[in-house]
Amino acid sequence: MRKAQWPQALYSALVVFCLYTCLFSFRKAFNVAAFDGYTLWGLDYKIILVITQVFGYMASKFYGIRFIAELGRMGRGRLILLLTGIAWFSWLVFALLPAPYNFWCLLFNGFPLGMLWGIVFSYIEGRRMTDLISAALAVSFIFGSGVSKSVALYTMNSWSVSEYWMPFVTGAVFFLPLLLFIYLVEKIPAPTEDDIAHRTVRLPMPVDARRNLLREYGPGLFLLVIIYMLVTILREVRDSFMADMWREAGESFDSSVFAQTETIISLVMLIVIASMVTVRNNFRAFSITHLIMFAGFVLSLAITVAYKQGLVDTWWWMLSIGLGLYMVYIPFNSILFERFIAAFGIAGNVGFLIYLADAFGYLGSVGVLLSKTVFRLELSWLNFYTTLVMITGAIGVVATLISLVYFKRKSR
Structure with missing residues (x-):
């Protein structure tokens, strides 16, 4: 690996990390608020907000499979x-309209934001250093979520911003940095001939190419979609109701706790994923990624059992459960499909595969959120989530192992 590649890779990693951190503030900041006092159609107002945004995000992912x-x-x-401007404007309309009849604004927030990952990833895929760069992009999900929540809570506590204006104000804090990093990401050079030789050329995928890919690797991709659906459900519930679970646990917390746990997880995942750049063989890296995902499910199960038995406190459980689920979630958004395309010599792009997985992942999230709400499950978010981890974690362990065996046989 040429030393000259490192400065460009580190520049690209820093730029996409900062860019996506800014973008996350336009999506996740509102989750820190309780939005008490309102119901709609007999349902809790905050749950309506979360489901509406996730539904918009899900619709965006299905549209993005082709786009x-x-x-x-x-x-x-x-x-x-x-797309970011549309999402930000939706928060302005949300603040101006009376609650609870402003819930529909989150549909127009979630839909444009759902397109952004694929666009940003297209700047960095198909390179020998993509593992390092995509690690930085992927952990920005974690870091950006924690920082946006901390900034949002700070605006409410220190600037006396209301819950309804908080999402728009938080977006305003990040808007100027966003402009800077959009400018800088445009300066990232295209992949070199050496990159293409090692990772294959990345091309738009018309409908015939997409059908051929699914026909050739359908069973394995089906398993990966199931795994991603499970971990997306866990991530979405944790991300949307983390503050509520802290309140239900009865333990004190302040605005810094979100940034603390998510920063630690970000650093660990950055090291784990970036280290994969040292694995030159693409199929070996693809297999190791499966083992990382398997370990993530095992960690989530083990720490939740310990928490239910009172062996660890909420802070350690929230940190460990986050690390476990991101050990599964982050590879999908960084190296898993990148190495899959390179290992099997596919002329296509990562965007199609991740949007295929994302679409069904968010469909599962909507289904789970609706199930708890519509069927009025008498569980707190804390108890509901621990039960969810135990069920999906066990399924995830089995599905990950079967997926690894399938692709090993396919590689022969």
């Missing part, structure tokens, strides 16, 4: 700015 797969390379910076 991102066929995405060109021109005008991406302007597209990022346009």
Whole structure:
């Protein structure tokens, strides 16, 4: 690996990390608020908000299966700015309209934001250093979520911003840095000939190419979609109701706790995923990634059993459960499909595969949130989540092992 690649890779990693951290503030900040006092159709107002945004995000992922797969390379910076601007404007309308009848604004927040990962990833895929760069991009999910919540809570506690204006104000804090990093991401050079030789050329995927890929690797991709659906459900519930679970646990917490736990997880995952750049063989890296995911499910199960028995406190459980689920979630958004395409010599792009997985992942999230709400399960979010971890974690362990065996046989 050439030393000259490192400065460019580190520059790219820093830029996409900062860019996506800014983008996350337009999506996740509102989750820190309780939004008490309102119901709609007999349902809790905050649950309506979460489901509406996730539904918009899910619809975006289904649309993105085609849109991102066929995405060109021109005008991406302007597209990022346009989509973020629509999402930010939706928070302004949300603040101006009376609750609870402003819930629909989150549909127009979630849909444009759901396109952004695929656009940003298209700047960095297909490189020998993609593992390192994508690690930085992927952990920005974790770091950005924690920082946006801490900033949001700070605006309410220190600036006396209401719950309804808080999402728009939080977006305003990150808007100027967002403009800077959109400019900088446009300066990332295209993959070199050496990159293409090692990771295959990355091309838009028309419908025939997508069908051929699914026909050839359908069973294995089906298993990966199931795994991603499970971990997306866990992540979405944790991310949306983390503050509520802290309150239900009866332990004190302040605005810094979200940044603390998510920063630690971000650093650990950055080291784990970035270290994969040292694994030159693409199929070996693909297999190791499966083992990382398997370990993540095992960690989630073990720490939840310990928490239910009172052996660890909420802070350690929240940290460990987050690390476990991100050991599964982050590889999907960084190296898993990147190495899959390179290992099997597929002329396509990562965007199609991750949007395929994302679409069904968020469909599962909507289904779980609706199930708890519509069927009025008499469980607190804390008890509901621990039960969810035990069920999905056990399924995830088995599905990950079967997926690894399938692709090993396919590689022969």
